[in-house]
Amino acid sequence: MKPKDFKYVDYLWDDVKAESLKDDQVELFLYRSNILGADLRITNYGGGNTSCKTIEQDPLTNEKVEVMWVKGSGGDIGTLTRAGIAGLYTGRLRDLKNVYQGLHDEDRMVGLFNHCIYDLDSKAPSIDTPLHGLLPFKHIDHLHPDALIAVAAAQDSEKVTKEIWGDTMGWVPWQKPGFDLGLQLEKCLNDNPGIRGIVLGSHGLFTWGDTSYECYINSLEVIEMASDYIAKKTEANGKVFGGQKVESLPADQRKEKAAQLMPTLRGLCSSENGMIGHFTDSDVVLEYINSHDLEKLAPLGTSCPDHFLRTKIQPLVLALSPDEDLTDQEALLAKLEPAFDAYRDEYKQYYETCKHDNSPAMRDPNPVIIIYPGVGMFSFAKNKQTTRVASEFYINAINVMRGAEAITSYTSLPRQEAFNIEYWLLEEAKLQRMPKEKPLSRKVALITGAGGGIGKAIADKLASEGANVVLTDIAEDRLKEAVATYPSDTASYAVCDVTSHESIADAYKSAVLEFGGVDIVVHSAGLAISKSLLDTTEKDWDLLQNVLVKGQFDLSKQAVAIMKKQNLGGDFIFIASKNGLVSGPNNVGYGTAKAAQQHMARLLAAELGVDGIRVNTVNPDGVIVGSKIWEGEWAEGRAKAYGITVEELPAHYAKRNLLNRIIYPEDIASGVFALAAILDKTTGNIINVDGGMANAFVR
Template sequence: MTNPAAADLIARSNRLGADPKNTNYAGGNTSAKGTDTDPVTGEPVELLWVKGSGGDLGTLEERGLAVLRLDRMRALVDTYPGVDREDEMVAAFDYCLHGKGGAAPSIDTAMHGLVDAAHVDHLHPDAGIAIATAADGEELTAKAFGDKVVWVPWRRPGFQLGLDIAEIKTQNPQAVGCILGGHGITAWGDTSEESEANSLWIIDTAAAYIAEHGAEAPFGGVRSGFEALPEAERHARAAALAPTIRGLASTDRPMVGHYTDSDVVLDFLAAERAPELAALGTSCPDHFLRTKVKPMILDLPATASVEEQLARLRELHAEYRDDYRAYYDAHATEDSPAIRGADPLIVLVPGVGMFSYGANKQTARVAGEFYVNAINVMRGAEALSTYTPISDAEKFRIEYWALEEAKLQRMPKPKTHQGRIAFVTGAASGIGKAIATRLAAEGACVVVADLDLGKAQSAAAELGGTDVAIGVAANVADAEGVQAAIDATVLAFGGIDLVVNNAGLSLSKPLLETTEQDWDLQHDVMAKGSFLVSKAAAKALVEQQMGGDVIYISSKNSVFAGPNNIAYSATKADQAHQVRLLAVELGEHGVRVNGINPDGVVRGSGIFAAGWGANRAATYGVEEKDLGKFYAQRTILKREVVPENVADAVYVLTGPELSRTTGLHIPVDSGVAAAFLR
């Protein structure tokens, strides 16, 4: 049973974390102190419940709390070896834990345990950080809050910061909280309700003070030519730039992207002072750990051509990498972790928007959200004073902190397809849906493309939220529709890595009953459709310079001459040769092209359900319900082929084990001797 103090803490945390004005995603931490029964002695014991390392306040659950014995945690004051050995204290927290399970204690645990208040909130509100990063933040704190909030000069999070805040609380009994220079806010209260009220009062008071006393145009005037492009033109330009930018951002390791064109971003990029302020970088540790210390910003107007912008982005990327290496070399010591990559995580394009990057979609999206926080912070600080982030030396101490490195090392090993972006046609049912499901399970971001948008979106929703999969409409026989679907893919996830040409239909008719319209429809969807999808995707794949995979779901009928399916089998043979042709042409770009030849896949198949199954059953003289069994009995293995078998083949062909394989067709037919490849 959850302790009442812990229950109140979780409820308060969820309320505070649900509103982005209070704190960024996964930012800040909260705590409560109370008593519970020691299961060993049966006596009451004082405990501290505090949000553990990682996690998010808005979605915090009991398992996300670290629970510590308060007497043991406070006893660490007597053994604290000083700021030079600060990191040792995090390991010491493990010896203060009560019970088993729960989250690992974070570096901010001391702030919560040492402050003499039953409830403590540490948050990262934009309005509070604006004052915390202002050049005269201490004076502004006094003007905005009087003596109810106390200024704390910048100090890296840790045990000493906890001691500092505890002393401030003792020396200022009238205070309800403090502004942490360059960082955020901390508030406290005797009850959960009081702590929450004090937190909200600090945030709202800071916002109101900025609104009342701040300058109207802190970023300066609008730069001519740097204004936002009209929405349709803006999105088209973003789609044209995205693959190249993603490739640049993935020079050291593959990244997933996120595109943002909110008014906050576009207005900032159009402003005169945007280049100057962007170069200063972000301040709050939560921000720059996700965004790097500063972004890469294009210095050309939105009116420049795509070619001019791409050429300049490549130059700026080389300069950014040199600058980041210089930053690392200037501050690294012998015991610093190795450089983690010199590519930007935030790329700003005036008139177009922001491209943010991470190891997965959620990380990329959150990085973008954090940079929006940073823009808001810069606006507030400049409106009141001068934006003055912490020094590069201090940023480096946070970014390459041994504790941050240890946190990264504890992260689980990535799945085989993490960071890969897959586009699967005909993916709302049958084979395509099974492929999309398998790729998503292996860590890929998946675009479910289907003729029916509603079905595509429903299938994507089954795979998870939009950080995992999206559904798009795609008539593969329509070149404009195909390009729109590929553009939607690169805008959603930054680029594309893996294409599965699966969309198809089948008309089971003998030669004399096959019409010209039948022939054209069959070839438009599969032969022409595969060509159009591969062409549109190949352009992005080549621009990214990250390699990739193109998979054709062909058929045993591409080599097997069965009765009454002239149009279907001929177009499958066309697809099979496209595999060979494209493998040769795209190989120089590191793109592998392979095919899969299934036998008839009856279960879950939209093709079979639409009449093909009935026709094939009639052709072979069996009941339609027994068609799968019939196909199985004519194979060597006597086993039916199901959609998941084809999905397994896609997984293997696009995984790391067959990285040197291209131009191959894999039979997935339980063994049909007449379809053996020669």
């Protein structure tokens, strides 16, 4: 086919780019992998794997040997680099057929892959390695396209495969990935010489070629043919998923409902482990969740292992109407808690029924995917990337169900087969090898005044310790620049004027829709006005009170409403000042506001402790370098008060503290982190981060 002829997949091959890589087949294979992974209709994040075979010189014998380069365990073809692949002697890998003892020997074989390593910098080989190694082709793609899995998951899948591709494609029934499946692929090829690929029942697709480009084109053509077949079947059938049963709310109302509900769902999903949320109301999702067939299809679960490993075997469908009143929390929990209990009980029954003597302990029984007809789909997992990817995989599953239903009817994996994948000892070993979570993992922090200075330093610190951070400020340009410094799925921003109730509400709504809720609120937004009593205007006074005091009050009030829905406790950390404790000249407006912040923290700590919500204060002093409030009139005012120049301020403040140390924004951030992650039995406290100011000692 010509590039312009592809309708259902993206043709992304760049001849100029490929020409520049022609002398390095491994780099060309990586390029092919990346462009395949860029199209989510072809394979989702972490799904599928690719390979190529080259002739290399054996470092021990100097002989020419064939080496297979293949995606390693846990990688993603869309972002694959040399660091994520394994290089193995193809001959040695095939020699493993001489020692393979049958299906009971699968796990041992994975350990033997290490005896086949050619490249000592290899990533750990994945379970799919023999599927590539036992086939003779130089370039191989193993993909999970929605259209192909629809064919693979359709009733009479083998018959449908022949109807679409005739004798040009092989078909292998469902089997758990491993060495034996590689043998089945080899047998299928030997029985059907000349085929261009193989459909794996309930699983995916294998295609190949003599060159990287031929392999790429072959993959796209096979997927295009399946997609076209399904499109024609869908058009002939008329209704999708049995037609619409529930009418969606308008887009703005869907977002509003989701924001109202997500903290409650997050709390229920976090009964064993804290969770981060994601919401989507795309057209694909709405077509499925509003349909007559949702009730039939959702309990069947997903078919492809890559799907249900990330989404759990089936979703929780909420028995809520789109126009449900979500404001009565007690009434809402009366409906939701039994539904969650039933889901957990069903999962426990699934585990008990299917477990083996050596199965790992049961994992978290809470749902990952939650469906609210008429509104959208929620997902909850340990971090933002995982929950976003889970959502994407369930959307893939929706596409699979639509296609399979159009072809014949959708079939899912038997529960025992699904369990054997989910609780596979090799899968458990992979989970055990994952890095230890950071102290603030599974937490969401909202920081005001985070466009720069102390606020940005706090956001940096909390994000580096695992938190998802929502940066707020009144300057959107600063926020955009700040958020761009974080890895993907870590941070978001919301323009927020803390003197406006509506602006604060919008910021929290943004945090909830992005991450599911909020756990830590740091009020760092501020300004400083240094004037004598007679020079302080009513406008000066009101501005300081509105930003520092009223802003803190409103931030706290609105956050507590969210935190109580979550029932997970929470943290407020207010950035006050030494000036709230120490009397000094030309400081009546600022010092009074800071003192009010400090006492409000004590009052809130006394009130909210029963809900597990801690309230603490950090008092900086003399943070001149990198602090926004030291720009302009405040610095000039303080310099005048001390009878020095602005340029002399940093040295002046460093010399006057007991440690003779300059205080930086990062030092304040460390104080916030200590209160949020280490001093977890501290509330109503004040930490001075000022180098030691005796007149500011709390006691």
